[in-house]
Amino acid sequence: PAAFHDSQERDPPPRCLEGTRIAILKDIYDWISTSNEQILWVSGPVGSGKSAVAQTVAEACAQDKILAGSFFFLHGAQGRDTPDRLVASISYQIVTKIPEKRKELGILIERDLSILHKPLLFQFQNLVIPLFDTTPKIPVTSSCPPKPFLVILDGLDECADEKKEQDVVRCIGDILNASLIPLRFIIVSRTELHIRRSFDRLTSKVHNINIHTSYFPKFNSKEDNDIRTYLRHEFNRIYDEHELNEEEYWPNNHTMEKLIASSGGIFIYASTIIGYVGDPDFHPVERLNEILNNNTPLKSTPFSELDHLYRRILRLHKDQELLLCVLTVL
Structure with missing residues (x-):
């Protein structure tokens, strides 16, 4: 629960002040309501307000009853700096929206008590997909798609393990390829190379919005800043x-x-x-x-x-010798 958008541990969460981030929020809401793509990657540099955008969108979607679940990663926070609890958290939130599926989720877990310690893809396949088995198999590309169930993942780059960050993207791509579950994902992260490469392999179903390059504030202008x-x-x-x-x-x-x-x-x-x-x-x-x-x-x-924060980012750089040379020049 600590990773949910409405958890007590995150209260008060960062959110967009009313009247700000209008352009990016509009583009995200437009994607939710009109796009056929199943994954939206919202990227940007550290400190660009990504989590506030994710929180604002999560609250709006929850109010519209289209939020299936959310998970806000956080470096150094137990249970939130790893995707190990991601599937359990999402499946739990899904059954709170579909009460008749609660019993089924319980049966799935009782059938294999070790399932929460299995690989991420196995968990998705056995704890999330079965919850939608009785959902009408209407492809998201249909002219009359079902009202989307959104899953919002914020701060993917906050995981302590780069491989696990890549696993999250790969697993989501795999389950969307292999099934017609009415789920769509908004994934928010920094524009790290390994994360970008993971999304590049899913270009057929991913739309990218970069907060910094597309919505950089226009200073010294008459436009609202x-x-x-x-x-x-x-x-x-x-x-x-x-x-x-x-x-x-x-x-x-x-x-x-x-x-x-x-x-x-x-x-x-x-x-x-x-x-x-x-x-x-x-x-x-x-x-x-x-x-x-x-x-x-x-x-x-x-x-x-x-x-x-910046020291931690610099420590994560793989080529420390090259980094030192660059910083020396600067």
């Missing part, structure tokens, strides 16, 4: 919660533009600033000034978590 909207909303919240008596428009426009430019279109940078400035144990104006003047105390640097 998502990061500007997010920062203004959060600073207003901090202003109210701390009952500040600063100038009426805090922070001023010059400061806002400086922060937006520094973010470079990366949401995690903006959210890190908000987390640091909004700490209830400190004065927000002083904390923001520390960031602007680049004189934050060493032990409380606002970007320590961000530094940790």
